[in-house]
Amino acid sequence: GAVVSQHPSRVICKSGTSVKIECRSLDFQATTMFWYRQFPKQSLMLMATSNEGSKATYEQGVEKDKFLINHASLTLSTLTVTSAHPEDSSFYICSARETTGFLNQPQHFGDGTRLSIL
């Protein structure tokens, strides 16, 4: 089946540093990838839609300059949390949708990144 690899699985760092999270589709090509944020005991909140070779589309209320997204290839998207602060601590999950000629393809999710800012 389709596998999405997300790295790192856990990050602990000091306030003010920038953190990069990678999302890779291992056995399929993904024109579109998605970045979600999940607060404890809550559902997933879509942050942005990442499109290969173009700018990401951010959801309302998500700071573009804070959460930088790059989708440079059909198998890799990155999320960089710039100048991270404790309020950015969260569980970040990426997903990817297969680029096929068929409709109705589901999103495949990575295992998430637990980000803790001290």
Next chain:
Amino acid sequence: AQSVTQLDSHVSVSEGTPVLLRCNYSSSYSPSLFWYVQHPNKGLQLLLKYTSAATLVKGINGFEAEFKKSETSFHLTKPSAHMSDAAEYFCVVSDPNFNKFYFGSGTKLNVKP
């Protein structure tokens, strides 16, 4: 507009008994619906999907769901719960082009021995 309501935040069953997780949706289009499962500190795994084919959808690990348009429901069931089924379950509706997923608030399933 698309939205999903998961009617129960917590469900507790005994091992070997049936599981029912309820989901109601609202969609401006003919919906595509999914159920995902999330184990602690993990990403989401696809259980099953409905995309306008058969209304009774069979998924992995013995789960199935029935699409009922008249009731705008897509409830998830399993005849016999296993301890390994304990997890959080999300019902999801997507737009026709799958550009966005709309998640329910999740149902935490507890399985008692």
